[in-house]
Amino acid sequence: MKYLDEFRDPYIAKKIVDEIHAVTTKDWVIMEICGGQTHSILKNGIDQLIPKSIELVHGPGCPVCVTPLEKIDKALAIASRDDVIFTSFGDMLRVPGSKKDLFMVKSEGGDVRFVYSPLDALQIAKDNPMKKVVFFAVGFETTAPLTAMAAWQAKVQGIDNFSLLVSHVLVPPAMIALLNSPNNRVNGYLAAGHVCTVMGLDEYYPLAAKFKLPIVATGFEPVDILEGILMVVRQLEEGRHEVENQYARVVNRDGNSSAIDIINKVFEISDQKWRGIGLIPESGMILRDEMAVYDAEKIFDVENLKVDEPKECISGIILQGLKKPHECNAFGKKCTPKNPLGATMVSSEGACAAYYAYNRQENLK
Amino acid sequence: MKKQIDPDEFTCPLPITKHDRIQLVHGSGGQMSNDLISKLFVWAFANDELNKQDDNAILQIDCKKLSFSTDSYVVDPIFFPGGDIGDLAVNGTVNDVAMAGAIPLYLSCGFIIEEGFLLENLKKIVISMKLAASSSGVKIVTGDTKVVNKGKGDKIFINTSGIGMIKHDYKIGADCLMPDDLIIVSGTIADHGICILSKREGLSFQSPIKSDTAPVHELVQIALKVGGSSIHAFRDPTRGGVAATLNEFAQSSNVGIRIKEEFLPVSQPVRGACEILGLDPLYIANEGKMIVVVKADRAIEVLEALRLHPLGKDAVIIGDVVDEKTKLVQLITTLGTSRIVDMPVGEQLPRIC
Numbered sequence: 001m002k003y004l005d006e007f008r009d010p011y012i013a014k015k016i017v018d019e020i021h022a023v024t025t026k027d028w029v030i031m032e033i034c035g036g037q038t039h040s041i042l043k044n045g046i047d048q049l050i051p052k053s054i055e056l057v058h059g060p061g062c063p064v065c066v067t068p069l070e071k072i073d074k075a076l077a078i079a080s081r082d083d084v085i086f087t088s089f090g091d092m093l094r095v096p097g098s099k100k101d102l103f104m105v106k107s108e109g110g111d112v113r114f115v116y117s118p119l120d121a122l123q124i125a126k127d128n129p130m131k132k133v134v135f136f137a138v139g140f141e142t143t144a145p146l147t148a149m150a151a152w153q154a155k156v157q158g159i160d161n162f163s164l165l166v167s168h169v170l171v172p173p174a175m176i177a178l179l180n181s182p183n184n185r186v187n188g189y190l191a192a193g194h195v196c197t198v199m200g201l202d203e204y205y206p207l208a209a210k211f212k213l214p215i216v217a218t219g220f221e222p223v224d225i226l227e228g229i230l231m232v233v234r235q236l237e238e239g240r241h242e243v244e245n246q247y248a249r250v251v252n253r254d255g256n257s258s259a260i261d262i263i264n265k266v267f268e269i270s271d272q273k274w275r276g277i278g279l280i281p282e283s284g285m286i287l288r289d290e291m292a293v294y295d296a297e298k299i300f301d302v303e304n305l306k307v308d309e310p311k312e313c314i315s316g317i318i319l320q321g322l323k324k325p326h327e328c329n330a331f332g333k334k335c336t337p338k339n340p341l342g343a344t345m346v347s348s349e350g351a352c353a354a355y356y357a358y359n360r361q362e363n364l365k
Numbered sequence: 366m367k368k369q370i371d372p373d374e375f376t377c378p379l380p381i382t383k384h385d386r387i388q389l390v391h392g393s394g395g396q397m398s399n400d401l402i403s404k405l406f407v408w409a410f411a412n413d414e415l416n417k418q419d420d421n422a423i424l425q426i427d428c429k430k431l432s433f434s435t436d437s438y439v440v441d442p443i444f445f446p447g448g449d450i451g452d453l454a455v456n457g458t459v460n461d462v463a464m465a466g467a468i469p470l471y472l473s474c475g476f477i478i479e480e481g482f483l484l485e486n487l488k489k490i491v492i493s494m495k496l497a498a499s500s501s502g503v504k505i506v507t508g509d510t511k512v513v514n515k516g517k518g519d520k521i522f523i524n525t526s527g528i529g530m531i532k533h534d535y536k537i538g539a540d541c542l543m544p545d546d547l548i549i550v551s552g553t554i555a556d557h558g559i560c561i562l563s564k565r566e567g568l569s570f571q572s573p574i575k576s577d578t579a580p581v582h583e584l585v586q587i588a589l590k591v592g593g594s595s596i597h598a599f600r601d602p603t604r605g606g607v608a609a610t611l612n613e614f615a616q617s618s619n620v621g622i623r624i625k626e627e628f629l630p631v632s633q634p635v636r637g638a639c640e641i642l643g644l645d646p647l648y649i650a651n652e653g654k655m656i657v658v659v660k661a662d663r664a665i666e667v668l669e670a671l672r673l674h675p676l677g678k679d680a681v682i683i684g685d686v687v688d689e690k691t692k693l694v695q696l697i698t699t700l701g702t703s704r705i706v707d708m709p710v711g712e713q714l715p716r717i718c
Binding site for chain 2: 108
């Protein structure tokens with residue numbers, strides 16, 4: 001299959017692996033930002049191929065994992081209403097709030113549906129004019145343009161039974177928060193390829209310069225990730241700290257200007273709570289005032305629903321790359337995908353779930 | 366010393382372990398289904414035949430050995446490329462009966478039909494059942510019809526039960542795997558599940574993906590004839606896909622299983638659909654495929670014999686059984702690394718990005 005097979009090719013992968021071994025002389029800690037990359041690393045066993053002196057730590061780029069508990073409780077409250085059809089991406093439905101998850105609301109009679117795109121939710125709103133259709137919008141800059149387009153289309157088409165529960169977050173502020181942490185160990189970043197496809201690379205230049213660390217926009221297939229690692233290690237070994245683009249087949253420096261335009265039309269930047277990490281300044285997106293009629297929190301009056309974030313469990317430490325999932329005492333024993341103790345075990349993109357699914361034998365030894 | 370984290374002190378979001386209502390995932394064929402079955406049904410009905418928890422029960426009546434199985438069909442859409450709920454209901458139960466190495470003979474069928482269902486559609490379904498039964502050589506000998514109020518059912522549900530005769534004396538079952546056995550799958554995987562999902566979600570692909578619904582009892586008989594006592598297990602990997610079947614084998618036989626990614630037979634359209642939807646074909650349902658576990662000495666003969674049958678032409682060896690008490694299924698990737706292929710928890714959910 002074109003555009004896939006060549007990026008999974010064992011011979012090309014082996015060549016890059018050999019090169020990584022050849023250029024690595026010191027210990028390095030590299031963080032991949034995106035949960036999709038974490039998933040691919042564990043699924044393909046990338047960590048088994050690279051030198052022991054390179055440690056891969058897993059970043060906060062799993063939207064399901066970082067969505068605050070409070071937002072999930074708001075989702076549950078709205079989804080329980082008789083007049084609502086509640087929609088979201090598939091893996092949001094299994095994330096526990098304080099007491100329930102969306103699947104449980106569904107089994108109690110709530111109309112909860114998963115969709116592949118917010119525009120599908122908009123279509124459901126058109127098809128069900130007597131119902132209020134809510135889309136639970138989670139994700140990074142990658143999914144934000146889709147959400148923005150759905151809100152924009154609702155406005156253009158005058159669809160007034162559609163609204164959004166928004167929990168969109170931004171990658172660069174989270175990277176800054178992690179780098180500013182006194183516990184930071186990260187020497188280099190694999191930036192999330194699809195976020196860069198939308199936003200471009202400009203945001204990363206000041207980061208690379210200020211924190212003196214290499215940032216490489218990286219894709220998701222094994223060859224992509226290995227090449228991203230090689231590019232970071234090369235820079236580290238040569239004492240460089242630049243922004244480079246491994247994922248040039250879909251990322252360009254300026255990003256996708258139409259996507260950025262629609263985001264800016266619909267959203268503005270705000271402070272945002274991250275589950276397991278806490279409040280990060282200017283790291284989230286909320287609907288602009290002129291789009292407030294599509295804000296489900298206002299429509300359903302859940303703005304004041306406050307839930308104390310539980311005292312941080314290790315998932316917060318894992319999301320910051322300070323510990324690995326198997327360093328948790330509960331990993332694979334008390335905490336499994338069927339019986340998750342933390343959000344990182346719930347989403348298939350969460351680091352704990354990826355470790356459990358693909359590599360627990362090694363890590364339970 | 367590193368400070369250990371005591372799980373009892375966790376204040377993470379409360380794990381949802383207990384449900385007071387049935388969730389969809391209880392019917393998905395994964396761990397949650399297994400828990401419900403073993404903790405409620407097997408607990409309540411416990412007996413030697415049921416406790417084995419195979420897809421069929423083996424009944425010894427006087428000197429005769431019978432295979433008995435039942436299944437309910439609730440597929441939506443009821444008509445799909447490659448078949449409909451009718452032939453699915455016949456083939457599915459024929460296959461479940463056959464997996465004991467039996468020759469399927471008789472079926473019952475129960476219809477639960479929603480008020481207002483088009484008679485013309487019912488006729489289509491019944492005709493495909495008739496055709497499927499005659500091509501499998503089974504007779505539908507008893508049945509039942511119930512009609513429920515509009516809105517109280519989803520168009521039509523069909524239950525079929527079946528019995529078949531077991532003529533061999535070999536020990537065959539999920540608990541009979543031995544180290545060094547080889548694992549054969551009879552053809553491309555994930556066709557049925559992806560066909561249904563694409564139809565349900567209105568996804569269309571350049572080449573339409575057809576369900577693989579088919580009776581595989583002839584493949585079972587071919588394997589038995591060629592493999593004899595070297596045949597250790599048969600299973601049709603329906604809900605939960607090849608991954609669920611192999612995990613059940615590993616658990617029941619107390620062995621490890623190793624499969625190789627490069628050997629897995631996945632058609633190009635199905636692979637494309639899985640890539641787009643973010644799904645793993647190992648976890649997707651099949652309705653016309655068989656996994657057979659054979660002692661290495663006869664595996665090649667069995668494979669070659671299966672390939673001569675139209676339903677087995679794409680049969681391949683996908684892996685082997687290893688002497689490991691871990692009871693894990695491991696996949697060797699094309700990169701030479703390995704990863705666990707876990708028992709699915711529930712339905713695969715499309716990921717966010």
